[in-house]
Amino acid sequence: xxxxxxxxxxxxxxxxxxxxxxxxxxxxxxxxxxxxxxxxxxxxxxxxxxxxxxxxxxxxxxxxxxxxxxxxxxxxxxxxxxxxxxxxxxxxxxxxxxxxxxxxxxxxxxxxxxxxxxxxxxxxxxxxxxxxxxxxxxxxxxxxxxxxxxxxxxxxxxxxxxxxxxxxxxxxxxxxxxxxxxxxxxxxxxxxxxxxxxxxxxxxxxxxxxxxxxxxxxxxxxxxxxxxxxxxxxxxxxxxxxxxxxxxxxxxxxxxxxx
Ligand code: DGT
Ligand code: MG
Ligand code: MG
Ligand code: MG
Ligand code: MG
Numbered sequence: 001x002x003x004x005x006x007x008x009x010x011x012x013x014x015x016x017x018x019x020x021x022x023x024x025x026x027x028x029x030x031x032x033x034x035x036x037x038x039x040x041x042x043x044x045x046x047x048x049x050x051x052x053x054x055x056x057x058x059x060x061x062x063x064x065x066x067x068x069x070x071x072x073x074x075x076x077x078x079x080x081x082x083x084x085x086x087x088x089x090x091x092x093x094x095x096x097x098x099x100x101x102x103x104x105x106x107x108x109x110x111x112x113x114x115x116x117x118x119x120x121x122x123x124x125x126x127x128x129x130x131x132x133x134x135x136x137x138x139x140x141x142x143x144x145x146x147x148x149x150x151x152x153x154x155x156x157x158x159x160x161x162x163x164x165x166x167x168x169x170x171x172x173x174x175x176x177x178x179x180x181x182x183x184x185x186x187x188x189x190x191x192x193x194x195x196x197x198x199x200x201x202x203x204x205x206x207x208x209x210x211x212x213x214x215x216x217x218x219x220x221x222x223x224x225x226x227x228x229x230x231x232x233x234x235x236x237x238x239x240x241x242x243x244x245x246x247x248x249x250x251x252x253x254x255x256x257x258x259x
Contacts, residue, residue, distance in 0.1 A: 016093040021084050022133040023140045024091075026100050030076030031126045037076075039122050045158035046205045053115040054078060055209050057107040059235045061100055062211055069254055072144055072242065074151035074208035078104065081140065083255070093131050101129040137256045145243040151208040153183075159201065160186045163194045203239035210238045212251065 018024060030036060042050050051073075058078045062068045067086040072079045080100060082088070089095035105127050112121045134140045157178065164174035178186070190196040198206075213233040222228045240247055248256050 018091040018093050018096075018131065018133055020091070022135050023084055023137075024082040024086055024096070025132045025134060025140070025143060026080045026082070026097055026129060027132070028078050028080075028101050028104055028127045028129040031128055033076035033125075036125055040116070040119060044162045045155065048204070049115045051204060051209070053108065053111060055211070055237055056111055056115070057104045058209075058211055059237070060107045061103050062213065062235050064103060065100065069213065071211040072147055072208060073211070074147065075154065077147075079144070079147055081144075097129050097131050101127055141248070141256065148208055148242055152206060155201075155205050156183060156186050156198065159196070159198065159205075160189055163190065163196065167194070207239050207241060210240055210242055210247075211235055212238065212254070215253075 037047070037050070040050075054073050054076070058071045058073055058080070061078075061080065062071055065080075065082075065088065067082045067088050068080045069083050070081045072081075082096070089099075105125065108125055108127075109121065132143070134143060160178055160181075161171075161174050164177055165171055169177065177189075181189070187198050190198050212235070214236045215231050215233055217229050218232055219227055220230055242248075248254065
C-alpha cells in the first residue's frame, strides 16, 4: 500500500519501551484528593466507602490486564505490579500507563453511585500515574514495604489527630500535641486518652489492601453437556502484612524468589 506524504510524521514519535525483564510498577494517585475528600465529606480519618470504591476499581483493572499479578492500595493511591515477562503493548510505557490510569478513573466515576449511594459526585476526579521499573525481587519487596509502612505511619498519625480534634482540640492544637511524638507515644495516647487499642482498628486501615489473583475450581458443562471442573482466576482482596516473609512464602505463585 502506498504511503501518504504525511506518514513521515511518525518519525517524531519517541520510543518509550521499558527495558526487558524488570518488574513494572504502575502507581496511580488521586489528584488533589485533599480537596476531593473534603468536598465529598469523606469520614475522617478513614472512609470505608472510599476505600471499597478504590479496591473495586483496582479489581476491575486487574481483571482486565492479565499481566498484573498483585496490586496494593491505601488512601488515594494504588500500585499495580506487572510480571517481569510482561509484553503488554510491547512494553511501551505511555500505552501501559495511560490504559491503567484511564481504566481506573472511568471505573471510579462509573461505580461511584454504588458506594456513595446518598452522595452525588460533585466534579470529575482524576488520577496521576507513573511507571517504575524494579530489576530485583528485593527492590520490588522494598517498594511494597515502603508503601505499606507509609500506610501505617499515616494511619496512626491520622487516627490520633482526629481523635484529638473530635475530643475538642483545634487542628492546630492537635498538630502541636503530635509534633515530635514516636509511634509508641501515639499508641499510648490512643490507649490512655481515648481507650483505643490501635491493634483493634480494622486491618484495611492499618495495612491497606493487597489484591492477588487466586485460581479456583468451578463447575461448568462441556460441549457434550457433561459437567466438568475448570479453573479460573479471581481477584482476592486481603488486608495483610506484606513486609514480613510470611505472605510471600504463602504465595509462591507470585514468583518472588528472594526472601
Ligand atoms: P496530590 O496527590 O499531590 O494531587 O494531592 P492530594 O491532596 O491527593 O495528596 P495526597 O495524595 O498526598 O494525600 C491524599 C489525600 O486524600 C489526603 O489529604 C487525605 C485524603 N484522603 C484519602 N483517603 C481518605 C479517607 O478515607 N478519608 C479522608 N477524610 N481523607 C482521605
Ligand atoms: Mg501526592
Ligand atoms: Mg493524591
Ligand atoms: Mg496519595
Ligand atoms: Mg487505537
